[in-house]
Amino acid sequence: MALVSKLHSSSSPITPFKTPQTHKPKPPNCINFTSPFTEKHSIERYQRDSWVFKNESGQNPLLSIPNNNNKDSNFSTRDYEIALQLPELKNLLGVLREKRESGNGCGNYSGPGNVYLVGTGPGDPDLLTVKALKVIQKADLLLYDRLVSNDVLELVGPNARMLYVGKTAGYHSRTQEEIHELLLSFAEVGANVVRLKGGDPLVFGRGGEEMDFLQQKGIEVKVIPGITAASGIAAELGIPLTHRGVANSVRFLTRHSRKGGTDPLFVAENEADPDSTLVVYMGLSTLPALVSKLIQHGLPPDTPAAAVERGTTPQQRIVLAELKDLADKITSEQLVSPTLIFIGKVVALSPLWPQSCMDESSCVIPLV
Numbered sequence: 001m002a003l004v005s006k007l008h009s010s011s012s013p014i015t016p017f018k019t020p021q022t023h024k025p026k027p028p029n030c031i032n033f034t035s036p037f038t039e040k041h042s043i044e045r046y047q048r049d050s051w052v053f054k055n056e057s058g059q060n061p062l063l064s065i066p067n068n069n070n071k072d073s074n075f076s077t078r079d080y081e082i083a084l085q086l087p088e089l090k091n092l093l094g095v096l097r098e099k100r101e102s103g104n105g106c107g108n109y110s111g112p113g114n115v116y117l118v119g120t121g122p123g124d125p126d127l128l129t130v131k132a133l134k135v136i137q138k139a140d141l142l143l144y145d146r147l148v149s150n151d152v153l154e155l156v157g158p159n160a161r162m163l164y165v166g167k168t169a170g171y172h173s174r175t176q177e178e179i180h181e182l183l184l185s186f187a188e189v190g191a192n193v194v195r196l197k198g199g200d201p202l203v204f205g206r207g208g209e210e211m212d213f214l215q216q217k218g219i220e221v222k223v224i225p226g227i228t229a230a231s232g233i234a235a236e237l238g239i240p241l242t243h244r245g246v247a248n249s250v251r252f253l254t255r256h257s258r259k260g261g262t263d264p265l266f267v268a269e270n271e272a273d274p275d276s277t278l279v280v281y282m283g284l285s286t287l288p289a290l291v292s293k294l295i296q297h298g299l300p301p302d303t304p305a306a307a308v309e310r311g312t313t314p315q316q317r318i319v320l321a322e323l324k325d326l327a328d329k330i331t332s333e334q335l336v337s338p339t340l341i342f343i344g345k346v347v348a349l350s351p352l353w354p355q356s357c358m359d360e361s362s363c364v365i366p367l368v
Contacts, residue, residue, distance in 0.1 A: 119226020
């Protein structure tokens with residue numbers, strides 16, 4: 001099976017392991033229990049995915065994950081998770097294969113299953129499409145990202161298996177190649193596989209890569225679009241992405257540095273167009289450099305801008321500021337990922353942008 005061979009051939013060895021020390025579980029410091037999103041070490045996430053991790057005694061061995069700060073440890077948390085998951089994933093593959101064959105009566109294989117790339121929107125479950133809801137309620141297996149909100153996950157059908165494959169800065173629960181192999185392995189045994197992504201799967205979601213890989217393997221891929229963060233959050237703030245006489249175009253930018261540095265990817269001169277709206281995804285770490293380059297290329301320093309953390313959720317926080325002050329204001333308010341950034345004159349058209357924001361150069365919209 002593609003999945004098994006891929007994980008065993010991983011360049012990051014998952015055996016041998018040292019026996020982890022059993023200890024009373026304590027919530028990791030990185031957990032934000034008020035977050036609407038799936039966090040990288042969320043206890044709630046492990047509860048949802050407990051079918052993957054339970055050992056023969058029925059206990060959850062993730063409650064005794066070793067301390068990775070131990071320099072003598074010869075494995076990572078990620079490798080440890082994969083090793084624990086592998087037997088259960090193999091079992092599930094077998095169950096799904098038997099289910100498919102028994103449904104045919106004669107045990108004949110009727111071809112691969114479908115893979116659905118489903119966008120779940122920016123976080124508010126009410127923004128999920130009806131088509132997406134129908135698909136996730138009929139899935140055999142769901143692979144979901146960090147930015148799929150917990151409220152959306154609660155809508156998943158009771159018989160579906162769920163597997164977290166999220167990524168965040170400095171921690172990837174699965175490599176992109178392993179995600180490809182998971183999708184392929186389960187589709188090959190005829191499963192209905194749903195790949196849940198925050199926002200829209202084809203807007204900075206690497207959905208195109210997954211679709212291309214699976215299509216080359218002969219697997220049919222169906223894309224169900226979601227409301228991308230730019231559109232959903234702009235609507236929440238009352239920001240028109242385009243407006244006659246103010247902005248005649250809108251550009252979606254990713255400013256995530258491939259090498260993890262603080263410099264943004266190349267900023268072309270036309271991105272500093274004052275008659276356009278810029279929407280920046282994954283841009284917190286590179287924002288100071290981006291602002292500097294935009295101003296250098298001619299975008300006025302007093303251009304209205306907004307940064308929105310956890311947009312469309314009850315935990316939403318908004319910072320409004322002129323472009324030159326935006327990075328400092330974000331730092332002082334300690335906004336964290338996921339935060340979407342809007343830059344352009346249309347921001348001042350929002351009813352949240354009072355005249356006082358212009359007079360004081362920046363303001364913060366408190367959580368209501």
